[in-house]
Amino acid sequence: KEKVEITKEQQALMKIITDAYNRHQIPQDVAKKLLQDQYSAEENFLLLTEMATSQVQVLVEFTKNIPGFLSLDREDQIALLKGSAVEAMFLRSAQVFSRKMPSGHTEVLEERIRKSGISEEFITPMFNFYKSIGELHMVQEEQALLTTVTILTPDRPYVKDQQAVERLQETMLDVLRKLCVLQHPQEPQYFARLLGRLTELRTLSHYHTEMLVSWRMNDHKFTPLLCEIWDV
Numbered sequence: 137k138e139k140v141e142i143t144k145e146q147q148a149l150m151k152i153i154t155d156a157y158n159r160h161q162i163p164q165d166v167a168k169k170l171l172q173d174q175y176s177a178e179e180n181f182l183l184l185t186e187m188a189t190s191q192v193q194v195l196v197e198f199t200k201n202i203p204g205f206l207s208l209d210r211e212d213q214i215a216l217l218k219g220s221a222v223e224a225m226f227l228r229s230a231q232v233f234s235r236k237m238p239s240g241h242t243e244v245l246e247e248r249i250r251k252s253g254i255s256e257e258f259i260t261p262m263f264n265f266y267k268s269i270g271e272l273h274m275v276q277e278e279q280a281l282l283t284t285v286t287i288l289t290p291d292r293p294y295v296k297d298q299q300a301v302e303r304l305q306e307t308m309l310d311v312l313r314k315l316c317v318l319q320h321p322q323e324p325q326y327f328a329r330l331l332g333r334l335t336e337l338r339t340l341s342h343y344h345t346e347m348l349v350s351w352r353m354n355d356h357k358f359t360p361l362l363c364e365i366w367d368v
């Protein structure tokens with residue numbers, strides 16, 4: 137049985153990324169807002185565009201803390217941000233949904249989101265993903281590293297130097313793999329399950345444009361930043 141050990145450098149890398157991930161939390165807690173009041177489809181859509189816009193800004197700040205990211209070609213940095221923003225937003229939403237809450241709160245939150253204005257057809261795949269993330273009971277280091285691995289996906293559109301991105305992603309995957317073995321010793325397949333969620337995440341993210349334009353209301357307005365990042 138090989139002894140899995142996280143090196144000093146990997147420990148330092150994990151700390152930088154986890155601290156940055158926690159620092160760049162979403163300004164106001166959207167779950168709290170949704171639990172406080174019931175909003176109309178229009179108000180929910182506005183809340184979503186505000187949250188998604190601030191999430192992109194938070195993502196840009198977060199990536200500045202990924203060792204090596206700023207050394208990548210500038211246009212590749214943009215391509216990685218543009219290519220991962222939607223997935224990072226759904227991953228963050230899943231982590232918000234999976235947070236431990238007082239009993240009954242998750243059910244209320246789910247109900248509010250079901251009734252928020254999202255078209256019926258997207259609700260099941262979205263909550264299936266949220267619940268599959270919840271079942272993993274990720275520690276915050278795993279959440280931070282999983283988001284980092286998602287950002288450092290080499291085959292995003294328009295990435296020129298894929299090898300450079302691949303090298304960075306492999307560095308993060310190695311730390312994440314060791315962390316999974318150490319955190320979930322009873323589940324040798326845990327790391328594989330975790331990466332499997334990224335496939336589910338990519339599939340869900342394919343629907344994001346449809347989910348937005350089919351929001352049950354007329355005249356969907358988007359911020360300029362969202363027009364850039366979300367294909368709307």
Ligand SMILES: O=C(Nc1ccccc1F)[C@H](C1CCCCC1)n1c(-c2ccc(Cl)cc2)nc2cc(F)c(F)cc21
Nearest residue numbers: 166167180183184187188191228229232233249252347
């Ligand atoms: O704000 C949101 N997500 C979000 C964005 C950036 C950072 C953090 C976030 F949680 C929206 C709200 C917006 C207001 C109406 C209800 C859904 N949201 C989604 C979501 C995201 C995108 C589409 Cl197309 C459909 C639903 N899934 C959620 C699960 C939750 F547990 C949660 F608390 C909020 C969630």
